[in-house]
Structures are given as C-alpha cells and as structure tokens.
Amino acid sequence: MFLKNIKLKNFRNYSEVNFSFNKNKTLFTGKNAQGKTNLLEAVFYLAMLNSNRIKKDIELVKFDKDMAYISASVEKQGVNIDLDIVINPPKNKILKVNGIKKSKHKDFVRVLSVVNFSSSDLMLLRGEPSDRRKWLDLAITQVYPKYTDNLAKFNKIRLQKANYLSNFGINPDMLDVFNSQLAIASSNIVYLRLKFLEEIKSIASEKHKCISEFENLDIKYESAVIKELIPIDKMTELFLDVLNQNKEKEIIRQTCLVGPHRDDICFLINNLDARKYASQGQQRTIVLALKLSELDIISNKTGDNPLLLLDDVLAELDDKRQNFLLKSIKGEIQTIITSVDTFFFDKEFLSDVEIVNIENGEIIK
C-alpha cells in the first residue's frame, strides 16, 4: 500500500496543501505548532474516520471556516484508489471512494490501513482504562472493519439504557429488553477484543523478548463477566446472567454497571502488573512491541503493508529501542515521520528518506 498524494483544504491549520510522496520514508520536520501532527492526523483520519485527538469533527475544521476537505490517492495492490472526505459539521461527512459516495463508514475505512505511533502512546500503560480500550478498539477496526458497527450499536443501546435508568418509574420489562440487546452487543465486542489480544500477545511477546532479552510479556483482558475466549453465544448468556443479577443495583445507581465500557487490558512483565510496577523504559518497550505487532497483524490479515505514522516518537526512544524500530520498518512499509529536528536519526537511515519542512501550515519542499 502506498499513499501517493494528499490534499487538504481548511483542515486544522492548513488552508490549502497538496503533497505527493516520492519515497517510502518521509520525514516532516518543523518547529513546534507548525502542523506536523495535524498532517499525520489527516492521514489517520483517511484510514479510520477518527482521530485520537478529537471529540467532535468540528475541531478538524480550520477556525472561521465551515468545511474541511481531505483527498488522497492510494495505490493498493497495483490499483489506484481515490479517497475524498468532506467534513461539514454538524451534517454527516461526505465520503467518496473513486468518486462514488459511500454511506457506510466501513466501506470507506477498508481502503487505507495505518498504524499510528505517537509519543502520547508511550503513556498507554500510565493512562486510564479508556485509553487502553481506545487503543485496542482502533487496532481491531483495522482488521475487522465491521467492528466499528459493533461499537456504535453497543454505545447506542448503552446510552438509551443509561437515559432510561436516570428517569423515574422504571418498568422491569423494559429493562429486560435493553439487557437482552446489551448482552448480544457486549459479547460481539468482547469476543473480538479477546480474539485480537490472543493474536497480538503471541507476536508482541516475541518482539518484546528481542528488546528486553530476559523479560516475559503477557497480556490479559480484565472484565467482570468474561474471563477467557469462549464461544460467542456462551458469552451472551453470561452477560445476560450478570446483567440480570445487577438489575437492582443499576436501578439504584441509575447507570450501566456491566459491559465492555468498564473493561481494561492488563500487561504483565514476568507476572507483575506493568501498569503499576514497570519502569518507564519497560513501558516503552511494551508499547513499541505492541505497535510493531499491529503492523504484522494488519499485513498478515490484509495481505498488504499498512502505513506507519511515527509522530515525534523517535526522540523519546533510547538507541536500542530506536534501532529496533528502524530495523523493523526497513523495506516496504511506507513510513511518515515527524520530528522537530533530523538530529535523532542516523545518517544511514536518512540516506533514503525524503526530508520536508512544515512551516505555519505550509509544506515547504
């Protein structure tokens, strides 16, 4: 997969920009607050129709403008695909693949795959459970596009139920209707989360061992309901049981107490919870292993290499981890890197990298 070209109009601090990628590796340099992360965000948005920095699409539209445009040409297995997005809040965004409108997100997000690795990811283990769930959910979306629908369905029912619980005069029959829908929606999510974690665990623990030598990485899903990967219909039954057991409590507390929205992911190094005990370096090794494993999983599942976006991350890694990362991305993986300076990169690596400057929302070749 190769992102050949990207055009932005009124996106974040870009008025109008048109950039063609000439090499497999591109390094965007520039001072702080010039638009480096914004550019990577646009590429990420093309792949995921989401961004880990935004709550609402309006934030992507340039101040004082109404609409933002992102267009791109992608070469995928020898075929050229044009992507167009018009972000026009509060209206729905307009999505086109090769000029044809797509109403379903999953028909759009299938085209471009990316793995994004930014300095904020290095805080994944120190962050909140919601940060870890977001990482996992976005990673799953890349290999199971229909997972986006699963999440949307679950969130819709959960919000409806939460609204209902916050009102007086609860009808137990109505709660049963919500719970049976939630049991199905929850198991659709947890099943794929556990499946994906099994896959990533086996790859990441190998990579982790290459960097850390003697340490053993394990990953566990923490849920009050589901302890292991079991058939999906069994999961639904378990969810229904626990939802029924919690009916009274949920009515008193007026909130949804059971479901994948309360789960977490536990990383263990030599059986110790890395969220609590790992050093900063150990945490970075875990995240690096996870990100490189995401690349492998997407390549294996889709038969095509995803793009790798490295936002300011190399400066945060020591020599050993930096070398491991750069060695792993040699070859065909198109990599878009941002950094304040070229200082952190070794000469050999830079010899095959196109270096481009970004200044105040303009790309200067």
Ligand SMILES: Nc1ncnc2c1ncn2[C@@H]1O[C@H](COP(=O)(O)OP(=O)(O)OP(=O)(O)O)[C@@H](O)[C@H]1O
């Ligand atoms: N919707 C928007 N409209 C206009 N400008 C915006 C919008 N959203 C963000 N910006 C501005 O874009 C600028 C560049 O942000 P960006 O995060 O891309 O910087 P950066 O080059 O990655 O900097 P750093 O090196 O500090 O990470 C910021 O100053 C921010 O205020």
Ligand SMILES: [Mg+2]
């Ligand atoms: Mg930045």
